Amino acid sequence: MKKKILYLFSDTGGGHRSAATAIINAVEHLKKGKYSQKMVDVFAECSGFLNVFAKLYGPVIKYSPQMWGRLYYWLDDEKKLEALEKMSGPFILEELTKLIKEEKPAVIISVHPMINHLTVKAIKQSGLKIPFVVVITDPVTLHRAWIKPEVDRAIVATPEARTAAIKYGMPEEKIKVCGMPIDPKFFLKDEEKEAARKKDRLKPKLFTILLMGGGEGGGKMYDLIEALSREKLKVQLIVIAGRNKKLETNLKSKIKKFNFPLRVYGFTDQVHELMAESDLIITKAGPGTIAEALAMGLPIIITSWLPGQEEGNVEFVVRENIGRVSKDPQRVVEIVKELQQPLEFAEIMKNIKRVSRPQAAVEIAREIFNYL
Numbered sequence: 235m236k237k238k239i240l241y242l243f244s245d246t247g248g249g250h251r252s253a254a255t256a257i258i259n260a261v262e263h264l265k266k267g268k269y270s271q272k273m274v275d276v277f278a279e280c281s282g283f284l285n286v287f288a289k290l291y292g293p294v295i296k297y298s299p300q301m302w303g304r305l306y307y308w309l310d311d312e313k314k315l316e317a318l319e320k321m322s323g324p325f326i327l328e329e330l331t332k333l334i335k336e337e338k339p340a341v342i343i344s345v346h347p348m349i350n351h352l353t354v355k356a357i358k359q360s361g362l363k364i365p366f367v368v369v370i371t372d373p374v375t376l377h378r379a380w381i382k383p384e385v386d387r388a389i390v391a392t393p394e395a396r397t398a399a400i401k402y403g404m405p406e407e408k409i410k411v412c413g414m415p416i417d418p419k420f421f422l423k424d425e426e427k428e429a430a431r432k433k434d435r436l437k438p439k440l441f442t443i444l445l446m447g448g449g450e451g452g453g454k455m456y457d458l459i460e461a462l463s464r465e466k467l468k469v470q471l472i473v474i475a476g477r478n479k480k481l482e483t484n485l486k487s488k489i490k491k492f493n494f495p496l497r498v499y500g501f502t503d504q505v506h507e508l509m510a511e512s513d514l515i516i517t518k519a520g521p522g523t524i525a526e527a528l529a530m531g532l533p534i535i536i537t538s539w540l541p542g543q544e545e546g547n548v549e550f551v552v553r554e555n556i557g558r559v560s561k562d563p564q565r566v567v568e569i570v571k572e573l574q575q576p577l578e579f580a581e582i583m584k585n586i587k588r589v590s591r592p593q594a595a596v597e598i599a600r601e602i603f604n605y606l
């Protein structure tokens with residue numbers, strides 16, 4: 235029988251699912267068919283009650299990012315996290331333990347901050363000896379909830395994240411810096427931009443901007459599109475609205491109103507292809523999207539971010555000079571013009587090459603093999 239790798243995640247945003255899928259595909263890329271791999275949305279499968287709260291993530295970050303920020307900082311406290319763990323235990327521990335006993339994986343991987351404490355407990359309760367690896371998908375600053383010193387390995391994206399993990403009590407020797415896991419399809423894609431656009435019936439030579447706001451389609455994308463349109467820039471736009479149905483429908487109904495060609499997608503599995511067609515990305519500071527954009531060589535304009543959770547990513551973009559940051563649609567228009575200047579563009583591209591780690595998922599897969 236094949237050894238099993240069990241991935242635990244929760245569908246809050248798009249980043250955690252993407253990270254798990256990226257590692258699964260990297261494992262397959264290296265050792266095709268050798269292991270059985272399974273992803274489990276922990277709250278959806280083990281606790282209907284806690285899943286209600288997980289499902290609130292989308293609406294909360296869309297309608298009140300400030301509220302999310304307050305909750306993020308409020309919970310960044312050992313005592314409160316302990317209390318939360320105690321409170322949530324009765325709603326999930328039994329089912330999670332049962333799941334682990336049934337699946338009998340050779341190794342468990344978590345890509346979500348809110349399940350690590352519970353999983354350590356559930357593994358103990360199962361009576362099985364299963365190595366537990368946590369892949370931390372907050373690349374720069376991270377929330378204390380990620381850290382449970384009893385895990386076997388904590389994989390982080392950057393040296394800054396390593397420092398933060400140590401500060402929160404993770405033993406140094408358990409930490410490994412590998413980068414943010416992104417799907418191999420992002421680094422296996424090697425097509426000329428013009429050819430990719432032509433194939434997709436876009437104008438091959440026209441400067442192409444990709445606009446997205448994470449899995450939930452957050453950020454004030456509509457205002458931004460209007461500002462770009464007012465300026466009559468010589469560009470074409472690809473918009474990924476993600477799960478933001480309202481934005482998708484609204485844009486599709488007004489597609490002729492804008493002063494440039496506009497393509498609108500809802501939640502799509504073609505992000506890598508759409509990035510391959512683009513020259514620049516405008517996005518919220520989601521860690522998955524930033525890592526993917528870097529792998530695809532796209533300068534990044536950050537126009538929104540979650541307080542607390544994504545602030546470190548914003549600082550990273552500025553510090554490494556791999557793009558620009560502004561919440562003001564008018565200023566974003568100016569930045570787009572600036573970044574079309576060859577000198578600016580070349581400088582940013584040089585920095586992108588320096589910081590990008592497109593093969594991180596492959597490195598993580600190799601780490602996991604040590605436990606199999």
Ligand code: UDP
Nearest residue numbers: 247248249252448449501502520521522523
């Ligand atoms: N994504 C996707 N399809 C979409 C929108 C987003 O596959 O239509 C993916 C995107 O490629 C990235 C993830 O969802 O891998 C978003 O992760 P990120 O960390 O940027 O933000 P989050 O959604 O977790 O806030």
